[in-house]
Amino acid sequence: MPVHAARMPMGFIRQRGSHVIDRPADSAQKRTELTLRGILIGVVITVVFTAANVFFGLKAGLTFATSIPAAVLSMALLRGFRDSSIQENNIVQTIASAAGTLSSIIFVLPGMIMIGWWSGFPFWISFAVCALGGVLGVMYSIPLRRALVTGSDLPYPEGVACAEVLKVGSGDERTNATGESRAGLFAVVGGAVVSAVFAVVVATQVFASDVVGYFRLGRRGAVSGFDLSLSFALFAIGHLVGLSVGIAMLIGALIGWGWGVPHYSLLAGDLATAAADLAQATWSHKVRFVGAGAIGVSAIWTLAKLVKPVIGGLSGAMAAARVRKAGRADSLPRTERDLPIGIVGLITLLCFLPIAWLLGYFARTSGLGEHTMLLAIGGVAFVVLMGFFVSTVCGYMAGLIGSSNSPLSGVGILVVIAAALLLVLFVKPHVDAQAGKALVAFALFITSVVFTVAAIANNNLQDLKTGQLVDATPWKQQVALVIGVVAGAAVIPPVLDLVNKAYGFAGMPGAGPSALPAPQAGLISALGRGVIQGDIDWSLIEVGALIGVAVIVLDALLARTTKQLRLPPLAVGLGIYLPTSSTLMVVVGAVVGWYFERRAGRSPRPEATRQLGVLLASGLIVGESIIGVVIAAVVAFSGRAAPLALVGPGFADTAIFLGAAVFAGLVFALYRWIWRMAIRGQAGRT
Numbered sequence: 001m002p003v004h005a006a007r008m009p010m011g012f013i014r015q016r017g018s019h020v021i022d023r024p025a026d027s028a029q030k031r032t033e034l035t036l037r038g039i040l041i042g043v044v045i046t047v048v049f050t051a052a053n054v055f056f057g058l059k060a061g062l063t064f065a066t067s068i069p070a071a072v073l074s075m076a077l078l079r080g081f082r083d084s085s086i087q088e089n090n091i092v093q094t095i096a097s098a099a100g101t102l103s104s105i106i107f108v109l110p111g112m113i114m115i116g117w118w119s120g121f122p123f124w125i126s127f128a129v130c131a132l133g134g135v136l137g138v139m140y141s142i143p144l145r146r147a148l149v150t151g152s153d154l155p156y157p158e159g160v161a162c163a164e165v166l167k168v169g170s171g172d173e174r175t176n177a178t179g180e181s182r183a184g185l186f187a188v189v190g191g192a193v194v195s196a197v198f199a200v201v202v203a204t205q206v207f208a209s210d211v212v213g214y215f216r217l218g219r220r221g222a223v224s225g226f227d228l229s230l231s232f233a234l235f236a237i238g239h240l241v242g243l244s245v246g247i248a249m250l251i252g253a254l255i256g257w258g259w260g261v262p263h264y265s266l267l268a269g270d271l272a273t274a275a276a277d278l279a280q281a282t283w284s285h286k287v288r289f290v291g292a293g294a295i296g297v298s299a300i301w302t303l304a305k306l307v308k309p310v311i312g313g314l315s316g317a318m319a320a321a322r323v324r325k326a327g328r329a330d331s332l333p334r335t336e337r338d339l340p341i342g343i344v345g346l347i348t349l350l351c352f353l354p355i356a357w358l359l360g361y362f363a364r365t366s367g368l369g370e371h372t373m374l375l376a377i378g379g380v381a382f383v384v385l386m387g388f389f390v391s392t393v394c395g396y397m398a399g400l401i402g403s404s405n406s407p408l409s410g411v412g413i414l415v416v417i418a419a420a421l422l423l424v425l426f427v428k429p430h431v432d433a434q435a436g437k438a439l440v441a442f443a444l445f446i447t448s449v450v451f452t453v454a455a456i457a458n459n460n461l462q463d464l465k466t467g468q469l470v471d472a473t474p475w476k477q478q479v480a481l482v483i484g485v486v487a488g489a490a491v492i493p494p495v496l497d498l499v500n501k502a503y504g505f506a507g508m509p510g511a512g513p514s515a516l517p518a519p520q521a522g523l524i525s526a527l528g529r530g531v532i533q534g535d536i537d538w539s540l541i542e543v544g545a546l547i548g549v550a551v552i553v554l555d556a557l558l559a560r561t562t563k564q565l566r567l568p569p570l571a572v573g574l575g576i577y578l579p580t581s582s583t584l585m586v587v588v589g590a591v592v593g594w595y596f597e598r599r600a601g602r603s604p605r606p607e608a609t610r611q612l613g614v615l616l617a618s619g620l621i622v623g624e625s626i627i628g629v630v631i632a633a634v635v636a637f638s639g640r641a642a643p644l645a646l647v648g649p650g651f652a653d654t655a656i657f658l659g660a661a662v663f664a665g666l667v668f669a670l671y672r673w674i675w676r677m678a679i680r681g682q683a684g685r686t
Contacts, residue, residue, distance in 0.1 A: 032083050032084060032085045032087070032088045033085065033087040033088055033090075033091060033472070033473060033476055034088075034091055034476040034479065034480060035088055035091070037078070037081075038074075038078070038088045038089075038091045038092050038095075039091070039095065039480070039483055041073075041074060041077055041078070041092050042070070042074075042091065042092040042093075042094070042095025042096050042480065042483070042484060042487075043095060043483065043484070043487045045066070045070050045073060045074075045092070045095070045096040046095055046096045046098055046484050046487045046488050046491075047487060047488075047490075047491050048626065049066040049069075049070065049096060049622070050098070050102065050103055050487075050488045050491045050492060050495070051491055051495045051626075052622065052626045052628065053066070053103035054103045054106055054491075054492060054495045054496060054499070055495070055499055055628040058106050058110065058499060058505070058516040058517070058518045058521075066093075066096050066097055066622075067093045067094075067096070067097040067158060067159075067162040067462065067463065067466065068093075068158065068162050068614065068615065068618045069188055069615075069618040069619065069621075069622050070092060070093040070095075070096035070097065071089060071090075071092070071093040071162050071166050072184055072185055072188050072615065072618075073092075073188075074088075074089045074092035074093060074096075075089050075166075075185075076185050078092070086166050086167065086470050086471075087470065087471065087472050087473070089166050090166055090466060090467055090470050090472050090477070091472075091476065091477065091480045093162060093166070093463070093466070094463045094466075094467070094477045094480040094481055094484065095480045095481065095483055095484035095487070096484065097459055097462070097463055097481075097484065098134070098456065098459065098481060098484030098485050098487070098488045101455040101456060101458055101459035102130055102134055102452065102455055102456060102459075102484075102485060102488040102489065102492065103488070103492065104451055104452075104455040105126075105129065105130055105448055105451055105452055105455070105492060106492075106496070106518065106520075106521065107412055107451060107520035107521055107524065108412060108416075108444055108447050108448040108451050108520075108521060108524055109121065109126065109129070109444075109448050109496065109521070110496070110500075110505045110518045110521040111444045111521045111522070111524055111525030111528070112441060112444055112445070112525075113500060113504075113505055113508050114505055114506075114508045114518075114521060114522060114525045115437065115440055115441065115444070115525050115529065116437075116508070116509050117366075117437065117438075117440075117441040117444075120497055120500060121493045121496045121497050121500065122493070123493045123494070125358070125362075126492065126493035126496070127489050127490060127492075127493055128354065128358055129358070129445075129448050129449055129452060130452050130485070130488065130489035130492055131485060131486055131489040132351050132354055132355050132358070132449070132452075133355075133383075133387075133448075133449045133450070133451065133452025133453045133455075133456070134452050134453075134455070134456040134482075134485030134486075134488070134489060135347065135351055135456075135482055135485055136348060136351045136355075136383075136387065136452075136453045136456075137387070137391060137452060137453040137454065137455060137456030137457040137458075137459075137460065137485075138456055138457070138460055138478055138481050138482055138485065139344050139347055139348045139351070140387065140388055140391045140453060140457045141391070141395070141456070141457040141460035141461055141464070141478070142338045142339060142341070142344050142474075142478065143341075144391065144392060144395050144457060144461060145338065145460075145461060145464050145474065148392075148395050148396060148399055148461055149399075149461055149464050149465050149468060150468065156398070156399045156461075156462060156465035156466075158240070158398075158462055159399075159461075159462040159463065159464075159465030159466045159469075160465065160466075160469065162462075162466045163465075163466045163469035163470050166466070166470050167469075167470065183608075183612060183677055183678075184611065184612065184615045186677070187612045187615040187616045187619060187674050187677070188615050188616070188618055188619035188622070189619060190616070190619060190670070190673070191232075191236070191615075191616045191617070191618070191619025191620040191622075191623060191670065192619040192620070192622050192623030192626075193619075193623060194232070194620070194623065194666055194670060195232035195233065195236075195619070195620040195621075195622075195623035195624040195627075196623035196624060196626065196627040198230075198232060198624070198662070198663070198666065199232075199623070199624045199627045199628060199631070200627060200631075200644070202230070202659065203631050203642070203644040203645075204644050204645060204646040204647070205642065205644075205645045205646065205647050205651065205655060206646055206647055206651070206655060206658065207230065207655055207658055207659030207662060207663075208230065208652065208655040208656040208658075208659040208660070209229065209230060209231075209659070210227055210228055210229040210230055210231075210581055211227075211228045211230065211656055211659075211660055212225070212226070212227045212228075212276075213225055213226055214274075214275040214276035214279050215275055216275050217262050220266055220269065221265060221266055221268060221269045221270055221271050221278075222262040222263075222265050222266040223261065223262065223265045223275045223278050223279045223282070224257050224258070224261050224262050224265075224279060225257065225261075225275070225276065225279045225580075226257065226580050226584065227579060227580045227581040227584070228580070228581075228584045228585060228588075229581040229582070229584070229585050230585070230659050230660065230663045231585055231624065232620040232621075232623070232624050232663075232666075233620060233621045233624040234582065234585035234586050234589065235585050235586075235588060235589035235592070235620065235667065236589060236616075236617035236618070236619075236620035236621045237586050237589060237617075237621065238585065238586040238587060238588060238589020238590035238591075238592070238593060239589045239590065239592065239593030239596075239613065239614075239617040240593070240614065240617050240618075241586070241590060242590060242593065242594070243590050243591065243593070243594035244565070244566050244567070244568065244571075245568055245571045245590065246586060246587045246589070246590020246591060246594075247567070247587070247590070248567050248568045248569075248571035248572045248575065249571050249572070249574060249575035249578075249583045249586055249587055249590075250575065250583070250584075250587045251567070251572055251575060252291070252294075252571065252572040252573060252574060252575015252576040252577075252578075252583070253575045253576070253578075253580055253583045253584065253587075254575075255290075255547065255572070255575070255576050256283065256287045256290070256291065256575065256576040256577070256580075257283070257287075257580060260282075260283070260286065260287035260290055260576070261279055261282050261283050261286075261287055264282045264286040264287065265278055265279065265282045268282065283579070284522075286537075286540060287576065287577070288523050288576075288577040289527075289536075289537060289540035289541055289544065290540050290541070290543050290544035290547065290576055290577075291544055291573050291574070291575075291576030291577025291578075292413045292523065292527065292540075292541055292544055292573075292577060293540065293541035293542060293543060293544020293545040293546075293547070293548060294544040294545065294547045294548035294551070294569070294572060294573035294576055294577075295413055295414075295544075295548070295570060295573035295574065295577065296413060296414045296417075296541070296544075296545065296548070297544075297545045297548030297549055297552070297569075298548050298551070298552065298569035298570040298572075298573050300414075301548075301552050301569065337473055337474060337475050338474045338475050338478065339474075339475045339478050339479075352380050352383075352384070355379075355380055355383060355449060356376045356377065356379070356380045357376070358449075359375055359376045359379040359380065359442075359445075359446065359449075360372045360373075360375065360376035362441075362442060362445050363375040363376065363442065366438040366441055366442060367435060367438050368427070368431065368435065368438055368439075368442065370430075370431075371427055371430065371431070374426065374427070375427070375442065378422070378426070379446050382418075382419065382422065382446060382450070383446065383449050383450055383453065386415055386418060386419075386450050387449075387450050387453035387454060387457075390412070390414075390415060390450060390451075390453070390454035391453060391454045391457035391458065393454075394454050394455070394457070394458035395457055395458050395461045398458045398459070398461055398462050399461065399462075399465070412447060412450075412451055412520070412524055413523070413524060413527060415447045415450050415451070416443055416444065416447045416524045416527050416528045416531075417527055417528075417531055419442075419443040419446050419447055419528070420439075420440075420443045420527070420528045420531035420532050421531055423439045423442065423443055423532060424439075424531065424532055424534075427439060428532065436532055436533060439532050440525070440528050440529045440532050440533075443528040443531075443532065444524070444525060444528055447524065447528070456481065456485060459481075460477075460478070460481050463477055463481065464477060499516060503515055503516045504516070505517075505518045505521065505522070506518060506522060517579065517581075523577065544573070544576070547572075547576075548569055548572075548573060551567060551569040551572045551573075552569050554567055555567045555568070555569055589617075592667065592671070593613065593617070596613050596671055596675075597610055597613065599675075600613065600675075600678075603675075603678070603679060604679060605678045605679060608678045609674070609675060609678040609679070612674040612677060612678050613671070613674060616670060616671075616674050620670075631644070
């Protein structure tokens with residue numbers, strides 16, 4: 001029975017069909033898996049999707065998982081080869097999936113621009129940060145695989161969804177795969193075209209980009225507001241992460257904007273500043289730090305629950321190494337053959353050397369040369385320990401709710417605070433007062449290395465779950481991911497430079513009105529600067545920590561008293577500290593996706609209908625993100641903020657009405673289209 005739904009979080013996922021393909025793990029049948037053509041296709045997809053993810057993440061504060069659209073594209077491209085296999089398609093999506101998480105570096109690295117330390121992104125330094133951290137993340141994921149994939153009942157919604165997509169396109173006679181994969185390709189392409197065209201019309205300003213409202217509450221200065229972004233990509237992310245996460249993010253937004261912004265703006269008693277400006281300032285300088293505290297507590301709680309399975313995973317890896325050493329490697333099932341633990345250790349050590357050099361080079365060139373040795377050696381120790389910490393936390397959350405909603409940016413708050421505190425304790429007393437900015441830059445720089453470690457470990461576990469379900473070989477996937485890391489690392493610096501020149505980042509010196517928000521980078525750089533300069537308001541983080549504890553307790557009560565209802569604490573924290581322009585449309589998408597899947601469950605073809613919904617959502621994300629990069633290039637080369645604008649400011653009210661009406665109409669039409677495509681049996685025709 002094939003898998004369906006493929007994305008319900010927090011134990012909601014229906015895993016009736018989460019089975020490995022019915023084939024012995026060590027079958028003598030020759031099959032293609034890690035091939036040159038698969039590597040080339042994966043690298044090309046990685047380059048395109050990485051560029052799209054960088055742009056979209058800077059704009060919205062969220063990145064998307066690229067595994068599913070990459071799998072669909074791979075099947076379409078490799079279908080003409082007789083010897084292509086489900087495992088070869090899995091290698092392609094494994095390489096390309098690096099685009100979805102390596103681009104998480106945007107949650108930190110733009111902070112170097114925001115604090116005025118860099119004016120651009122130096123290619124080789126940025127490349128080295130991404131590549132070295134990414135390879136180290138692959139190595140960390142190997143012992144975590146046994147703890148969080150093979151020895152865990154985590155649902156891995158995106159990993160299971162991707163496995164189902166691969167099974168549908170594998171040519172299995174039981175699934176009428178050719179017709180279903182064609183319908184899936186139509187869903188992805190159709191969604192991509194619609195979201196891309198809508199984004200282009202938004203760029204002309206004929207459609208508004210969002211529906212915004214700020215207002216005062218009473219006469220004493222309290223304000224609040226909302227910002228509903230008309231973004232198909234955000235809507236689709238909501239569909240993928242599911243109702244539980246959507247509701248949790250809504251609760252976080254209500255805490256932030258229903259209590260936090262009114263409360264702290266009331267305390268300020270500012271009656272002169274415009275409601276919109278006061279609301280944004282209050283949220284940015286007060287409420288986001290509350291969200292940081294909630295995320296930090298939730299991350300620590302997640303790690304505490306994982307100590308035992310992680311130790312078990314390390315024990316399993318050592319046991320496999322002993323089997324190989326005894327000359328009995330062939331007795332290991334194919335699905336248990338990781339890269340040998342000795343090679344993992346060697347590669348890990350080899351990564352530490354250039355990382356140490358990189359940190360030392362940064363220290364020397366930033367005026368901290370007298371402390372180069374301390375910063376290099378201490379920095380490597382920090383990367384080793386903190387990298388494994390956030391890898392474990394984010395890997396767990398990826399298994400719970402998917403890579404698209406990984407808490408990497410939230411956990412990064414803990415990383416930058418820890419790095420800044422260590423610098424305050426061991427370095428700041430021994431440098432001049434003028435070195436404060438250099439210490440902030442170093443804290444951000446080392447945090448960016450830890451980010452890439454955790455991002456790839458998180459992503460690889462999702463891929464390894466997919467591999468487990470399609471009888472793939474783990475060590476080949478791990479090699480493929482290293483290739484994807486290097487390809488993605490080469491793309492990120494020039495794309496960051498492009499969007500920096502076209503738009504800039506909010507908070508940087510000379511930022512214009514069209515500057516990209518880069519919300520996580522802004523928050524993380526503000527935290528690092530606040531800790532080192534000693535002006536951070538710890539009371540805000542303490543309030544957030546208390547909220548996090550309350551949510552953890554409530555989630556535990558729900559787990560004991562209900563079968564399905566849960567409240568992911570990290571998702572609540574994200575809802576507090578992300579802008580409503582990044583959360584409200586995710587909530588809308590989660591509700592619509594939940595309703596669609598409920599109806600699909602009562603349809604004649606529930607499996608095919610649900611799957612087409614997932615693929616449509618993937619297409620919506622890809623289309624808007626890619627066209628966003630194209631528009632960024634147009635802006636950069638034209639030198640104008642809105643080169644595609646066809647109307648002036650006087651059209652704004654009409655643009656809001658038109659944009660909202662067309663958006664709602666297109667959502668209805670798209671879901672009706674894939675519903676009919678599934679019901680009529682087009683997904684099963686050959």
